[in-house]
Every structure is written in structure tokens, then in C-alpha cells.
Amino acid sequence: MIHFKIALRNVLAQKFKTAVIGIIIVFGTVLAIVGNAFVDAVSSGMERSLISSITGHIQIFSKDAKEKLSVYGTSEGGVSDIGHVNDFLRVRDTLIRNIPEIKDIIPMGSNMAFFSPGNIMDVRLEELRALLKPPKRDTARIHALKNHLRAMVSDINDDFHNNVEKASLFAQDNDFKNAPADIAKATAPGFWTGFDSGGEQKIEFLANRIAPLIFDDNVLMFHFFGTVPQAFAREFGLFEIAKGSMIPPGMRGFLFGDYFYENYVKHRIARRLDSIKRKIEKDGQTISRSKALQDLVTANVSQAAEIYSQVSPDEARKLVPALQRITGSGDKGFRELVAGFLRTTDADFADRYRFFYDHIAPHIVLYRVKIGEIFPLTAISKSGYTSSVNVKVYGTFQFKSFESSMIAGNFSIVDMISFREMYGFMTAEKKEQSKALEKEMGISNFGRDEMESMFSKSAPAAAPNNEPDSALISKMKSAAAAALGRKQNVIGQEYSKEDFEGGPFPHATVILKNPRKIKHVMKRIAEVSSAEKLGIQAEDWREAAGFMGQLAFVVRAILYVCVIVIFIVAAFIIMNSMLMATMERSREIGTMRAIGAQKKTILSMFLNEAFILSAIFGLIGTAIGILIILIIGHVGIPASGDIASFFFSGPRLYLSVNGWHILIVLLFMSLVSVLSTQYPAIRAMRISPLEAMQRSE
Amino acid sequence: MIELKNVSKEYLLGTVRVPALKDISLTIGSGEFTVIAGPSGSGKxxxxxxxxxxxxxSAGTVSVAGQDTSKLHETKLTDLRLHTLGFIFQTFNLISVLDVYDNVEFPLLLMKNLSKQERRERVLYFTSKVGLGGHLKHRPGELSGGQRQRVAIARALVTRPKVVLADEPTANLDSATGQGIIDLMKSINGSEKTTFLFSTHDQSIMQQARRVIRLHDGMLTGEGGS
Structure with a gap:
């Protein structure tokens, strides 16, 4: 008791030492507690984000897979080479029958797709092509489009003559060897005067020879999952349609992830304006103070061409007075006015943002793929070749409360039938189509001889089917046309549940009734697969998320390294302070030893002191830490920027108190102060009772 | 009670051996009130x-209460100091963060075998004996030099030691206060039969001792008594 009393009195008496050690302990405790809560929140946010968006609780895939499944792709950016499992319905039914904890299983496949929407000239040429078709002839619009195209050609011509770099690039590249002549042809007044006559050929010329001269980075690359959209929406409860509509039941179709649609498909300038608006409104930033916002404004100004090159000269003329009004500028040139308009400040941002969407957005390509449009989705098939399927974009989707999460919003989904087709699986439909094709052509035994006879000049004498070549070719043509018709009809065709779910699948998401049973269910899947010869293996969500699943672990590791470094520094400072105190108190310690205190009494006194310090200041630190957590738990940390929203898995990060962590941090902090007291205590134990006698002779 | 036979002590000052005591033999009996006298540096x-x-x-044997101290382990020596000896220092050496009561109680707590009641009785007895019954809650910093030395005396006596050793107990006190301390020690020597052995170079104090052991340059130079 007296040791404790002396220790307590020492703590109170040596104010400077106590303050130094106290501040360190409080700081270390607060950091460790808040840091842990932060990592917990990030980790559970990412876990929820992963489980409720794509990985589900468990993923199953072929037992013979060459690699482990990583649904977000491999670290090289490709798709995991996992092969496929043949019969989804059998696998699903067998597992659900044998493992009651499984709620549902949804077939999936992941792949990378790319799509080149074409540059602005392609887009305008496509519009013109549609307008020139009879019977509708909107002459005013045709005229405006022609003027716009002519202005674009003029820009290319100017660029060609003024930009030495580009001219030399054209000269070196064989593909562009005709560029000077083509440009000259397209800029000649005669080319435009008689445009309406032979318009189709001129459009082809512009599309094939001139449009490629506009260099841009217009190719969209994205990650998509094939699945059964209805089942996906049902089992991932947070799924919701953000724009457009859900793919109707039984239909093929495509849904963009809303995050991806807004951040990659949308016009760059509009995207930046949205981002500035979000940061001003949600995070309370201002352009004048935030470097990030200033950078966005600067980027918009420097890329003003992305607007003025998309607006036709006629529309530009109409926009000039309005732009002069809103910018208060006397400039007459549309280009200068657009650049000035984009050079926005805090004072005029709200007005200009509204003006942009009311007056400018209708004249530009706001989204490179529009909702309701059918576009060719191109992906790499399992054989390594590219394969395309026309899909209709029904809308965009998001996950409630993860609207701004990059994890949950960066992929798109397509129906399983289109996925299989692109991936190169022989679907039932395809098999039927090829059979029908054979039947229509009457060439069920179409062999090598026939093929040769088709393509050789001299007809073989003994052709088994004695039809003339021309008839055979015309049959092929009509069959091909029928196939093409069928392919186009695919868009409007209805399919049964079995069409979507039957057949092969690369992997599948297993949803559990109770998420705590992941380990048990994984074990059961392995047992059932081996007993029923299903040929599958299972991975939990963390493994399936690949590097994403490891991120939370990495963040925690970084935190622990920081905390350990701080604790080591703290240990050294505590040790030094205690050592200094020991030296100052050597006479007192010597006296205690002289009047009969054993060495262990001195040790116990020091340990008591360390314990008191860590208890008092550890508790103060804990209280402050809990207070910070509660405040952040209430207010949330706003995710400013994409990286933050990626880690926060949402617009804000809310922390919560974890009793176990607090206990562990307190024990750890006590351990640190007890350990750092060891050396001063040993030095104190070595103090001789003779110290008490000093100065006496 | 205390017996020294041919005791020598040398200190190493760098590589030079400095003799502090040379071949000292003496005996101090129970209940004595003895002064070790000599100038500074004489080896007191x-x-x-x-x-x-x-x-x-460095050589010779020192026996305290019949035990040869050179044969005792560190722990045993500490026990011997706690139970048999009491210390009074020139600079008082009180524990600055404890009050008078706690300072006096400290050695009793080290003894471990005393009840709280017994400890309390002893502390109150000795603090009143040294005239500080009214200052129990004072810290050393709040006391005068004489009062501090009284606390130190109470602390030295509270374990009821056989011998109290005091190194120049009055050196830091004015002569009146110093005399008060000597009177107190004498009276306790009379009432408690505690052996007192203290060093001093103050002539007036030497004259009050019953026995005076004189040291010079580490050697016994004579003995006397009042």
C-alpha cells in the first residue's frame, strides 16, 4: 500500500515528468482507439460493400480452375482463368437440397468489355445518315448538321496546316498517307454544295477517311458481370435502379453501374461540374480555397474544345448572346465565350451550373451511350478472340447507401445469355440457330467437296447435290440474312428462366441465410461437391474479392505499424523521463534501501508508478477516444474525393465503439509503460544505500 | 552489540588505493551513548x-548483534538494517512526498508483520516522543530543520532497533536546535535503552557523550568519556 502511496504521490509531485508521460499515453491511446475504430469502419464498410454488391458470401467455381477466382480481376488487370462448370441448375439444386443454410445461388461470369462510341464526327454523321433516310427530311436540322460537319473538317484542315507535329505524324504513318488529299477534297466548296445528292457516299467518305483523323481517347473499357438480372436484383437487397428501368423479366439487356456511367460515360466537362457542385454542397468546399476545385476548373477551361467542337455553328451562334449575358463578356467568338464561361468562381458557379444543363448540355453528347440505346458490347471470348453482342441499355443501377462507392459502382451487368454468347459458350439457342441454318440450306452433309465446289471455278463432275453454284450461294445469303435477322431480333426476344439459368457458368454467388455460417457452408460445399461429383470449389467473399479483399487488411497493417512506431517512441520517452526521475530521486531511494527496503520494494514502487500513469492517462485517452468516435459516429467523416469514397464505401464514414479494441489498447498501453519502466527500475534497484550517506562527509 | 576486529577500508581513487580506515578494533556495548569524533575526512x-x-x-570483521556482516547476503543485510539498526542522517533524508505520519510508518510497513493498529500506536508514540504529535499531516517541506531531524529520529526509533546510527545529526542545525536533538537522543537512550552511536566534530556535543571514540586519518587515536 505504501508503495502505491509513494508512487501516487510521486506522480503528483513530479508534474513535468507526469505531464510528458501523460501526454504521450493519452496521444497513443487516442490514436490507437480512434485508428482502430477507423480501420474497423473502413474494413466493415468494404466488407458490406463487397458482400452486398457482387461477391455475396461465397463464390463457387470449377474445381479444375487454373487460378483462384478474383471477381474484380487479376492484379494484371485481366480476368481470372477459372474455366467453367457445365450445368448450373444441377449444381444449384444439389447444393440447395443438401445445405439448408444456403438461401440462393446466382450464376455469374465476369469479363472486361470495350466499346468505342466513335468521336463527335461519327456521332453527327450517324444523325445525318438517319435524317437523310426517307420519308422524314428535316431540312433545317440537316443543314445545321452539315454546317457542323463542315466546321469540324475546317478545324482538321487548320490543325493539319498549323500543327507541325500532327502533319509529320500523318506523313510517317501509312494509314494516313492519303490524309492531305482527303482533307483537301473535304474542304473543297464543291464537296458541300452538292452534298444532298450522293449524300450517303459523302457520309461514308467522311466516316472512313476524315473522322479517323480526329484523335481522341474515346474507347470505354469496363468490367461487367453476366448474371440473371432478376435474381441479382432480388438477392442483393441494396440493388436499385438509378436511371432508366430494370431489364424486363425474360429479356436480354444491359445495365451500367451508375457510378461508372456518371464518372466515365458522361461528358468530361459535365462530370467535372457535377464534382465541383458536390464538393461545394456536401463538403462545404469553395473554389477559392480548394486546390482540387481550382484544378477541376482549370481542366475544364483547357478542354473547352470538348464543348465547342460538339456544338454546331448554327447552335453556337444562337448561344453567343446568352453566353455574353452570363459571363458579362463582350467577346463575340463562341470558343472564347465557352472558355470564359467555364472559368467559374464561387460567386457565379450555381448560375453557370444551371445554365450549362439548361442551354449547353442539350447540344452536346452528354452521355457517350444513352439509356435506351442498343450498342455493340465487345469482349474477349474464352478462345482469346473478340466477340460482340448487341445489347440494349435499360438503365443504370446502384446499391443503396453505397451510391458513391467505387467498389460497388464500377461494374456493369449484362444478362447471362449475352454473357455466354460473348464468352463463346455454345448456348442452346446458338445450337438451335446453327441447326436451323443447316436445315434451311439443305446442307446437313455439307462437306469439304461442296465447299471446294462453291469456291472453285470449275464445277466438280460428281457433286453429290447437283444444284448449280449460284443457287447454293443465294441460299447461303438468305440463310445468313435470316441469322442476322435473328440476331437483331434477339433484342426483343423473350427467354425462359431456364434459358438464363441453364447451361455453363464461370462462377456463382452463394447467398446465405445467416452470414455467420460462411465457414461451415464452405466446408459443406466441398463435401457435397465431392460426394455428388459437382466439380466445384468455394471461396469466401474476402478471397473472391482478391486484392480488394486484402485492402482492409493492408490498411489495418499500416495502422498497426504506425501505432507500434508511436508506442516505441512513447516507450523511449517514458523510459527517459523515468530514468531522469530515478536519478533525481537516488538519495531518496538510497535512504529507503538504507532503512531496510529490499530491491523488490523499489521495483514494485516503480511498477506502481507506471501502472498509475498508464491507468490515469490511458483512461483519459480512452475517454477522449470514445468521445471522438461518438462524435464521428454521429456526424461522419465526409469522403472528399474518389479515393476516400472508395475506402469509406459511401459518402461518409461513421465510426463505432468496439469494447474489445479499447480493452486491448489499454492493456497494450499498460504493457508499454510497464516495459519502459523496467530499465529505470533496474537502475533504481542498483542504487546503493550509500547514496543516502552522500554529502555527510 | 557491535564488535569490530582489525577492520580496514580502502577506496579506489582511479588506480590509487586510498585508506579510509586502518586496523580498527572496538566494541560497543548495549545501551551505550557513544560519539565518534574527529575532523572531516578522519573516517567517521x-x-x-x-x-x-x-x-x-576491505579487511577484518564487523559483527552487529552477533552476526558477522561480511558473511551475510544482500537481502539479509537489508533485513538486519530494518530490524536491528536505525539511521539518522545529516541531511534528514525524509521521503519528500510523504507526510510525517507516513514517513515514520514507512519502515514499519517494510516489516510486514505488524497490524495496522500496532503500526498506528507506534507511530503516535514516537512522534509524540519527539514532540511532533501535532504535525502528523505535514510534509517535510513544511517543517523546520530541527523538526525534520525529529521526524528522522522517530523514523529511526519506530522499529525499536537495538542500535541507532547517526551521522553528524546536528551538522545542519543551529546550535540550540542541535542541542535539542542531542537532549532528545539522550532521553530516549535513557528511557528506551537504545544504543546510540553518532559522529560529530562539534566539541560541545562530544562533551555530552558518555563515551568518545576519536579518529584521525582513519586510525583510532584515543577514547574518552564524560
Whole structure:
């Protein structure tokens, strides 16, 4: 008791030492507690984000897979080479029958797709092509489009003559060897005067020879999952349609992830304006103070061409007075006015943002793929070749409360039938189509001889089917046309549940009734697969998320390294302070030893002191830490920027108190102060009772 | 009670051996009130340190209460200091963060075998004996030099030691206060039969001792008594 009393009195008496050690302990405790809560929140946010968006609780895939499944792709950016499992319905039914904890299983496949929407000239040429078709002839619009195209050609011509770099690039590249002549042809007044006559050929010329001269980075690359959209929406409860509509039941179709649609498909300038608006409104930033916002404004100004090159000269003329009004500028040139308009400040941002969407957005390509449009989705098939399927974009989707999460919003989904087709699986439909094709052509035994006879000049004498070549070719043509018709009809065709779910699948998401049973269910899947010869293996969500699943672990590791470094520094400072105190108190310690205190009494006194310090200041630190957590738990940390929203898995990060962590941090902090007291205590134990006698002779 | 046979003590000052005590033999009996006298550097404190078991002799034997201190382990020596000896220091050496009561109680707590009641009785007895019954809650910093030395005396006596060793107990006190301390020690020597052995170079104090052991340059130069 007296040791404790002396220790307590020492703590109170040596104010400077106590303050130094106290501040360190409080700081270390607060950091460790808040840091842990932060990592917990990030980790559970990412876990929820992963489980409720794509990985589900468990993923199953072929037992013979060459690699482990990583649904977000491999670290090289490709798709995991996992092969496929043949019969989804059998696998699903067998597992659900044998493992009651499984709620549902949804077939999936992941792949990378790319799509080149074409540059602005392609887009305008496509519009013109549609307008020139009879019977509708909107002459005013045709005229405006022609003027716009002519202005674009003029820009290319100017660029060609003024930009030495580009001219030399054209000269070196064989593909562009005709560029000077083509440009000259397209800029000649005669080319435009008689445009309406032979318009189709001129459009082809512009599309094939001139449009490629506009260099841009217009190719969209994205990650998509094939699945059964209805089942996906049902089992991932947070799924919701953000724009457009859900793919109707039984239909093929495509849904963009809303995050991806807004951040990659949308016009760059509009995207930046949205981002500035979000940061001003949600995070309370201002352009004048935030470097990030200033950078966005600067980027918009420097890329003003992305607007003025998309607006036709006629529309530009109409926009000039309005732009002069809103910018208060006397400039007459549309280009200068657009650049000035984009050079926005805090004072005029709200007005200009509204003006942009009311007056400018209708004249530009706001989204490179529009909702309701059918576009060719191109992906790499399992054989390594590219394969395309026309899909209709029904809308965009998001996950409630993860609207701004990059994890949950960066992929798109397509129906399983289109996925299989692109991936190169022989679907039932395809098999039927090829059979029908054979039947229509009457060439069920179409062999090598026939093929040769088709393509050789001299007809073989003994052709088994004695039809003339021309008839055979015309049959092929009509069959091909029928196939093409069928392919186009695919868009409007209805399919049964079995069409979507039957057949092969690369992997599948297993949803559990109770998420705590992941380990048990994984074990059961392995047992059932081996007993029923299903040929599958299972991975939990963390493994399936690949590097994403490891991120939370990495963040925690970084935190622990920081905390350990701080604790080591703290240990050294505590040790030094205690050592200094020991030296100052050597006479007192010597006296205690002289009047009969054993060495262990001195040790116990020091340990008591360390314990008191860590208890008092550890508790103060804990209280402050809990207070910070509660405040952040209430207010949330706003995710400013994409990286933050990626880690926060949402617009804000809310922390919560974890009793176990607090206990562990307190024990750890006590351990640190007890350990750092060891050396001063040993030095104190070595103090001789003779110290008490000093100065006496 | 205390017996020294041919005791010598040398200190190493760098590589040079400096003799502090040379071939000292003496006996101090129970209940004596003895002064070790001599000028500064004569070896008074060294002699007290050897008898107080806080230092060891280079040669010869030191016996305290019948135990040869050179044969005792560190822990046993500490026990011997706690149970048999009491210390009074020139600079009082109180524990600054404890009040008078706690300072006096401290050695009793080290003894471990005393009840709280017994400890309390002893502390109150000795603090009142030294005239500080009314200052129990004072910290050393709140006391005068004389009062502090009284606390130190109470602390030295509270374990009921056989011998109290005091190294220049009045050196830091004015002569009136110093005399008060000597009177107190004398009276306790009379009432408690505690052996007192203290060093001083103050002539007036030497004259009040019943026995005076004189040291010069580490050697016994004579003995006398009042």
C-alpha cells in the first residue's frame, strides 16, 4: 500500500515528468482507439460493400480452375482463368437440397468489355445518315448538321496546316498517307454544295477517311458481370435502379453501374461540374480555397474544345448572346465565350451550373451511350478472340447507401445469355440457330467437296447435290440474312428462366441465410461437391474479392505499424523521463534501501508508478477516444474525393465503439509503460544505500 | 552489540588505493551513548557505514548483534538494517512526498508483520516522543530543520532497533536546535535503552557523550568519556 502511496504521490509531485508521460499515453491511446475504430469502419464498410454488391458470401467455381477466382480481376488487370462448370441448375439444386443454410445461388461470369462510341464526327454523321433516310427530311436540322460537319473538317484542315507535329505524324504513318488529299477534297466548296445528292457516299467518305483523323481517347473499357438480372436484383437487397428501368423479366439487356456511367460515360466537362457542385454542397468546399476545385476548373477551361467542337455553328451562334449575358463578356467568338464561361468562381458557379444543363448540355453528347440505346458490347471470348453482342441499355443501377462507392459502382451487368454468347459458350439457342441454318440450306452433309465446289471455278463432275453454284450461294445469303435477322431480333426476344439459368457458368454467388455460417457452408460445399461429383470449389467473399479483399487488411497493417512506431517512441520517452526521475530521486531511494527496503520494494514502487500513469492517462485517452468516435459516429467523416469514397464505401464514414479494441489498447498501453519502466527500475534497484550517506562527509 | 576486529577500508581513487580506515578494533556495548569524533575526512562516516551494513570492510570483521556482516547476503543485510539498526542522517533524508505520519510508518510497513493498529500506536508514540504529535499531516517541506531531524529520529526509533546510527545529526542545525536533538537522543537512550552511536566534530556535543571514540586519518587515536 505504501508503495502505491509513494508512487501516487510521486506522480503528483513530479508534474513535468507526469505531464510528458501523460501526454504521450493519452496521444497513443487516442490514436490507437480512434485508428482502430477507423480501420474497423473502413474494413466493415468494404466488407458490406463487397458482400452486398457482387461477391455475396461465397463464390463457387470449377474445381479444375487454373487460378483462384478474383471477381474484380487479376492484379494484371485481366480476368481470372477459372474455366467453367457445365450445368448450373444441377449444381444449384444439389447444393440447395443438401445445405439448408444456403438461401440462393446466382450464376455469374465476369469479363472486361470495350466499346468505342466513335468521336463527335461519327456521332453527327450517324444523325445525318438517319435524317437523310426517307420519308422524314428535316431540312433545317440537316443543314445545321452539315454546317457542323463542315466546321469540324475546317478545324482538321487548320490543325493539319498549323500543327507541325500532327502533319509529320500523318506523313510517317501509312494509314494516313492519303490524309492531305482527303482533307483537301473535304474542304473543297464543291464537296458541300452538292452534298444532298450522293449524300450517303459523302457520309461514308467522311466516316472512313476524315473522322479517323480526329484523335481522341474515346474507347470505354469496363468490367461487367453476366448474371440473371432478376435474381441479382432480388438477392442483393441494396440493388436499385438509378436511371432508366430494370431489364424486363425474360429479356436480354444491359445495365451500367451508375457510378461508372456518371464518372466515365458522361461528358468530361459535365462530370467535372457535377464534382465541383458536390464538393461545394456536401463538403462545404469553395473554389477559392480548394486546390482540387481550382484544378477541376482549370481542366475544364483547357478542354473547352470538348464543348465547342460538339456544338454546331448554327447552335453556337444562337448561344453567343446568352453566353455574353452570363459571363458579362463582350467577346463575340463562341470558343472564347465557352472558355470564359467555364472559368467559374464561387460567386457565379450555381448560375453557370444551371445554365450549362439548361442551354449547353442539350447540344452536346452528354452521355457517350444513352439509356435506351442498343450498342455493340465487345469482349474477349474464352478462345482469346473478340466477340460482340448487341445489347440494349435499360438503365443504370446502384446499391443503396453505397451510391458513391467505387467498389460497388464500377461494374456493369449484362444478362447471362449475352454473357455466354460473348464468352463463346455454345448456348442452346446458338445450337438451335446453327441447326436451323443447316436445315434451311439443305446442307446437313455439307462437306469439304461442296465447299471446294462453291469456291472453285470449275464445277466438280460428281457433286453429290447437283444444284448449280449460284443457287447454293443465294441460299447461303438468305440463310445468313435470316441469322442476322435473328440476331437483331434477339433484342426483343423473350427467354425462359431456364434459358438464363441453364447451361455453363464461370462462377456463382452463394447467398446465405445467416452470414455467420460462411465457414461451415464452405466446408459443406466441398463435401457435397465431392460426394455428388459437382466439380466445384468455394471461396469466401474476402478471397473472391482478391486484392480488394486484402485492402482492409493492408490498411489495418499500416495502422498497426504506425501505432507500434508511436508506442516505441512513447516507450523511449517514458523510459527517459523515468530514468531522469530515478536519478533525481537516488538519495531518496538510497535512504529507503538504507532503512531496510529490499530491491523488490523499489521495483514494485516503480511498477506502481507506471501502472498509475498508464491507468490515469490511458483512461483519459480512452475517454477522449470514445468521445471522438461518438462524435464521428454521429456526424461522419465526409469522403472528399474518389479515393476516400472508395475506402469509406459511401459518402461518409461513421465510426463505432468496439469494447474489445479499447480493452486491448489499454492493456497494450499498460504493457508499454510497464516495459519502459523496467530499465529505470533496474537502475533504481542498483542504487546503493550509500547514496543516502552522500554529502555527510 | 557491535564488535569490530582489525577492520580496514580502502577506496579506489582511479588506480590509487586510498585508506579510509586502518586496523580498527572496538566494541560497543548495549545501551551505550557513544560519539565518534574527529575532523572531516578522519573516517567517521566510513566507520558508521560499515557498522550500518551499507558498506563492507576491505579487511577484518564487523559483527552487529552477533552476526558477522561480511558473511551475510544482500537481502539479509537489508533485513538486519530494518530490524536491528536505525539511521539518522545529516541531511534528514525524509521521503519528500510523504507526510510525517507516513514517513515514520514507512519502515514499519517494510516489516510486514505488524497490524495496522500496532503500526498506528507506534507511530503516535514516537512522534509524540519527539514532540511532533501535532504535525502528523505535514510534509517535510513544511517543517523546520530541527523538526525534520525529529521526524528522522522517530523514523529511526519506530522499529525499536537495538542500535541507532547517526551521522553528524546536528551538522545542519543551529546550535540550540542541535542541542535539542542531542537532549532528545539522550532521553530516549535513557528511557528506551537504545544504543546510540553518532559522529560529530562539534566539541560541545562530544562533551555530552558518555563515551568518545576519536579518529584521525582513519586510525583510532584515543577514547574518552564524560
Amino acid at each position: 562516516t566510513t566507520l558508521l557505514n560499515l557498522i550500518g551494513c551499507v558498506d563492507t570492510a
